[in-house]
Amino acid sequence: MVCLGNICRSPLAEGILQQKVATHNLNWVVESAGTNGFHVGEAPHKFSQKVAKKYGVDISKQISRQFFATDFDNFDKIYVMAKDVLDDVKKIAGNKFDENKIDYFLNELNENTNENVPDPWYGNEDGYEIVYKLIDNTCDAIIKNFKASKK
Numbered sequence: 001m002v003c004l005g006n007i008c009r010s011p012l013a014e015g016i017l018q019q020k021v022a023t024h025n026l027n028w029v030v031e032s033a034g035t036n037g038f039h040v041g042e043a044p045h046k047f048s049q050k051v052a053k054k055y056g057v058d059i060s061k062q063i064s065r066q067f068f069a070t071d072f073d074n075f076d077k078i079y080v081m082a083k084d085v086l087d088d089v090k091k092i093a094g095n096k097f098d099e100n101k102i103d104y105f106l107n108e109l110n111e112n113t114n115e116n117v118p119d120p121w122y123g124n125e126d127g128y129e130i131v132y133k134l135i136d137n138t139c140d141a142i143i144k145n146f147k148a149s150k151k
């Protein structure tokens with residue numbers, strides 16, 4: 001799960017998907033990272049923590065880290081939250097960039113639309129609630145799509 005700062009969107013995606021993965025007894029390793037490195041070492045944004053807690057997901061222990069080229073070696077799937085994140089991931093990954101492993105996160109919800117998860121960093125607290133629900137629905141879709149692909 002990759003966004004710019006790894007403090008607003010991708011920590012929610014990490015926490016929400018980890019919880020669903022446990023519920024569905026899937027043995028996936030889910031991590032998140034940011035491309036810009038501005039908030040490395042920090043906990044998620046207070047409003048991301050607050051909305052997650054409201055829905056029973058604890059993301060308070062997460063620590064922002066930068067996205068690495070080697071994430072393409074270590075993970076089967078890389079989800080980007082938006083087009084600017086995809087551009088950054090391409091630059092960071094260099095020759096490790098793998099078209100087959102990467103996708104827009106929201107394509108799991110709305111196939112082939114390449115939509116961006118709005119960045120709540122630039123708005124007020126309401127934006128975090130909207131983004132939470134969008135990410136939660138998309139994490140449900142990830143698991144549903146995965147199960148359908150195994151049938």
Ligand code: 4NP
Nearest residue numbers: 003004005006007008009121
């Ligand atoms: P995120 O939001 O990518 O969802 O974590 C942002 C947080 C911080 C910044 C940009 C986006 N920033 O430029 O500091």
